[in-house]
Structure formats: structure tokens, C-alpha cells
Amino acid sequence: MKTIIIYNLETDLDSKVLAAAHDWVDAFALQVDKVFVYSTHVGRVSLPPNVVVIDLGGGSFLKRLIALSKLIISFLNAFKYRSDLCVFHHMSPRTLLIVGPLFKLARIKQGLWYSHSKKSPSLKYAQIFADRIFTSTPSAIPISNSRVRYVGHGIKSQRLVDAFMGSTLKREGIIALGRIVPVKNIELAILAISKSGFKELQLDCVGPQDAGNEYVESLRTIAKSNRISLRIKNPVPYSQIPETLVGYKFIFTGTPRSVDKAVIEGAMSGCFVLSAEEEILGMTGMLEIWQELGYSNFPQLAEQINILGKLKGDREQALRVQLSEKAISLNEIRSTTNKILSEIC
Secondary structure (H helix, E strand, C coil), X not given: CCEEEEEEEEECCCCCCCXXXXXXXXXXXXXXXXXXXXXXXECCCCCCCCEEEEECCCCCHHHXXXXXXXXXXXXXXXHHHHHHEEEEEECCHHHHHXXXXXXXXXXXXXXXXXXXXXCCHHHHHHHHHCCEEEECCHHHCCCCCCCEEECCCCECCHHHHHHHHHCCCCCCCEEEECXXXXXXXXXXXXXXXXXXXXXXXXXXXXXXXXXXXXXXHHHHHHXXXXXXXXXXXXXXXXXXXHHHHCCCCEEXXXXXXXXXXXXXXXXXXXXXXXXXXXXXXXXXXXXXXXXXXXXXXXCCHHHHHHHHHCCCHHHHHHHHHHHHHHHHHHHEHHHHHHHHHHHHC
16 A cells, blocks of 8 residues: 655645645546645645645744644654555655654655755755656755656646636736746846737736835836736635636746746736746646747747737747646646655655
């Protein structure tokens, strides 16, 4: 009986940041017999009956001691399933540091998923105990290690496809989905619109204003000086992302060091991806679209808008479907979790 123990930060469908972690648990549950999830925070869950979720808690010193004791107990309980057991730390190098040495001594294979450009101290030392380290793309992890495997982003695509294929909305404007911070380089989208033949395009920044009012006001100033319509909108709940994305012609990402999960969700939803980064265009399927359109090299941002903005009717829809299918083939969660299980279980 194949069993997996998962350590993660949150298991909560209503989480504003990590709701997708729930999808990961669900995907693993479809491929193994038993799943034990130890999570720092547990909220609303809807998981198969072969999943047991344990709330580790945290916060005060006493609560952290209780969480530590639960982690040790999780290792002791693992011996019931030792003959066919693997361990997976999802964005949680700290748990790998705490119980990882114990599983290493017990010769139980464990993997770590990490997708962030910042090299934390816990990641630096935790990687010692991982049999495999998984991430989406080469730029998504700040370490070089022979045990690293690139397995796509791991996104539950069905709800995005259902919204895409069932939508009758007219696609309008450009969305930049996610945190509104300088590293997203949203000003590049504003300037690209101003240089294109579609200056009337609406640009919507949808997400938390983590950089504060100063950055947002700088974007408003750039937009005003270039006579571009810019809206700053509140974050969209995880459950509403598919219905939001299908209303846009384009999704923009200006992040130079990693491929945002949100932009892949946009591609799965049929949004043409605007980016100046080859890796992003490759992982979303847009490079294939540019090849289909006869371009050996992808154009600059303003020209991307010009070329894609002129597409109409069946040709446009066919390319959107092709883009969605390619993004899914590269990043579908069942494929990602299957690759992970084949390496550690």
C-alpha cells in the first residue's frame, strides 16, 4: 500500500496565497493509497477519504513546542507504513530540517518542492536531507544541485479549461495578476501599450498592493503621462480566478527571474501571454504560438500586442485553444505529481 506523508504551510481552500496547496494534496490522493498531511495551518478542506489532515499549529512558544512534538510523532507513526512510504515537503524546508534527518537515518525517501528566487537559510541546509528537490523551471530555484528536477508548475487545469470553453464573455484588455510590486515591472506593460497601435487597451493590475501606495502611484503617473487606462483592483479569491481570466485578451508578466504560476493559469484560460522573457513564453506555450504565426524569434512587447491584437474569429480562437493545451501539457498537476512520485516512491 503506497503511502505519502506531506508537510506543507497551509491546507485551506480559502487561503489568499496558498490555496493551490490543497490541489496538490488532492492530486497525490488520486495516485496513492493513503495520504497524511501535516500543515502549519488548516482551514476549509474538501479532500478524498484516503487523506488525513493534521493541524500542526504555531505562533506562541508553547504552540511551537506542541507543533514540534506533533512532527516527532509524525515520524514515529510513519513506521507503520515504512515498507512503501515516501515523504514530501511542499515549500517547507523547515520541516525537512526538523524531521528530515530522522527520515534520512531511517532510509525513507523524501522530496522537497521549492519555487522561489530567494535562497533562505533553511533551504541552504535542508537540501542536504532531500533525496530529490523539485521545482517548476531552472529559474525558480536559487541552488544548483544534481538532485534538482524540473517538473512544471503543477496546476489543476480542469476548472480553468471549463471556464475557458464555457465562457461567452468578450475578451478585452490586459490583466497583470498577482502581487503589485516593483519586481513585476508593470511599467513595461504600460509603455508597451503606449508604443502599440492599441493604446485604448485597458490594463488591470489585480492583486495585493504589497509594495504600498508609493509604487502604485508611480504606475498611475506613468499611465497618465502615456494616456493609458490603468485600474488597480483588489485580489481575486482563488475560486474566482478562472471566471476572471476568461474576460481578458492578454495576461502580462514582467518578472524576469521566474515563471509566475498566475501567467500559466492565464495561458490555460486562453489568454495570450505578453512577456519579454523566453523561459516564460516557453513554459506557457507562447513560443509555439509565435512559431505557428511564422516567427522564429518572438517580437518585442509592443509588437506582440500589435500582432496578437489583430487576430480575429476562428483563427484567434484556434490559437487560444492551442495555447491552453500546450500550457496544460507542460504544467498539469497530475503530470507533475506523477513525476514526483516516480522519483521518491
